[in-house]
Amino acid sequence: MKKDFYEILGITKSADAAAIKKAYRKKAIEFHPDKNPGDAAAEENFKLAAEAYEVLSDPQKKAKYDQYGHQAFDGSGGFGGGGHHGMNMDDIFSQFGDIFGSAFGGGGGFGGGGGGSRRVKGSNLRIKVKLTLEEIANGVEKKVKVKRKVQAPGVSYRTCSTCNGQGQVMRVTNTILGRMQSASTCPTCGGSGQILDKKPSEADSQGMILEDETVTIKIPAGVVDGMQLKVSNKGNDAPGNSVPGDLIVAIEEIEHEFLKREGENLHYDLYISFAEAVLGISKDIEAINGKVRIKLEEGIQSGKILRLKGKGIPSINGYGTGDLLVHVNVWTPKTLNKEQKQFFEKNITDENFIPNPEKSDKSFFEKVKDMFS
Numbered sequence: 001m002k003k004d005f006y007e008i009l010g011i012t013k014s015a016d017a018a019a020i021k022k023a024y025r026k027k028a029i030e031f032h033p034d035k036n037p038g039d040a041a042a043e044e045n046f047k048l049a050a051e052a053y054e055v056l057s058d059p060q061k062k063a064k065y066d067q068y069g070h071q072a073f074d075g076s077g078g079f080g081g082g083g084h085h086g087m088n089m090d091d092i093f094s095q096f097g098d099i100f101g102s103a104f105g106g107g108g109g110f111g112g113g114g115g116g117s118r119r120v121k122g123s124n125l126r127i128k129v130k131l132t133l134e135e136i137a138n139g140v141e142k143k144v145k146v147k148r149k150v151q152a153p154g155v156s157y158r159t160c161s162t163c164n165g166q167g168q169v170m171r172v173t174n175t176i177l178g179r180m181q182s183a184s185t186c187p188t189c190g191g192s193g194q195i196l197d198k199k200p201s202e203a204d205s206q207g208m209i210l211e212d213e214t215v216t217i218k219i220p221a222g223v224v225d226g227m228q229l230k231v232s233n234k235g236n237d238a239p240g241n242s243v244p245g246d247l248i249v250a251i252e253e254i255e256h257e258f259l260k261r262e263g264e265n266l267h268y269d270l271y272i273s274f275a276e277a278v279l280g281i282s283k284d285i286e287a288i289n290g291k292v293r294i295k296l297e298e299g300i301q302s303g304k305i306l307r308l309k310g311k312g313i314p315s316i317n318g319y320g321t322g323d324l325l326v327h328v329n330v331w332t333p334k335t336l337n338k339e340q341k342q343f344f345e346k347n348i349t350d351e352n353f354i355p356n357p358e359k360s361d362k363s364f365f366e367k368v369k370d371m372f373s
């Protein structure tokens with residue numbers, strides 16, 4: 001089980017953006033690899049804190065996390081290399097380096113300072129994938145076409161002379177407290193430590209071209225509309241010594257013709273005639289993976305809810321499957337012929353026709369309460 005992001009940062013859910021940032025900074029400095037050389041547990045804590053901060057510092061991601069927990073980002077179907085959602089040290093320094101950079105005389109120093117180890121991450125690409133309820137219930141593999149920025153064939157880069165390949169330049173300012181050193185992104189190379197050397201004519205000023213690629217996305221069963229899955233390294237590449245960004249896949253659920261989804265449960269409105277309700281009947285229900293036959297006993301009441309266990313949507317965590325709830329609606333005829341009218345007029349005061357709900361016939365509110373238990 002994954003540890004709660006709030007717990008990792010040692011804060012409560014009510015912490016505001018400033019408190020979240022402060023808590024992360026504290027943890028990042030405590031577990032910083034420069035302070036804990038060769039300590040694997042510290043490195044793990046350092047990564048966990050960064051992962052927690054990446055989510056909680058982004059209002060959208062935070063809202064998703066608050067609603068769905070870790071499942072909102074994990075996507076059990078093999079995204080980002082599974083398990084962790086895939087932050088490595090380079091990601092952390094490139095994204096959050098500024099937060100603790102000044103505490104260590106200018107971030108990015110991790111990795112021994114060799115200019116060659118600096119890697120810039122490309123930007124993320126975002127797509128929407130529309131899924132039917134059947135695809136959501138069963139999980140699906142989707143092939144999508146994306147246009148990715150990649151380095152053009154034949155392009156070459158050389159070390160930036162402004163920053164000497166460090167990607168950052170130091171600025172010294174005089175303050176009343178003395179000379180302060182601060183690091184900022186190199187204006188010449190934009191932080192990559194490398195600048196364009198040679199490029200083919202079709203490439204842009206950074207040596208990049210757009211390339212079509214078909215990406216296969218494994219979507220696990222049980223995803224929810226609005227959920228985002230991440231496919232690592234399928235975003236845009238960046239110039240120089242870089243790693244590609246990620247492909248962010250937003251899930252969109254196509255409304256089903258008959259079935260209404262509510263979390264893991266499905267609802268189906270079944271209409272039967274007055275005669276069918278009186279005499280009892282078998283009916284075919286359009287369930288998610290084909291028809292299911294249900295038997296309605298004679299004298300069934302309108303408003304009855306039949307629960308078909310396990311005919312709903314699987315939980316994205318793999319904890320079981322929801323149910324299909326069939327709502328029985330008895331259709332009262334709006335017009336009658338003379339003969340039918342006479343029949344009902346004759347029977348209107350008959351004791352068989354007078355409503356007489358048993359104690360065991362639950363009220364509407366009790367049924368609704370039951371459905372959610």
Ligand SMILES: [Zn+2]
Nearest residue numbers: 160163186189
């Ligand atoms: Zn530079």
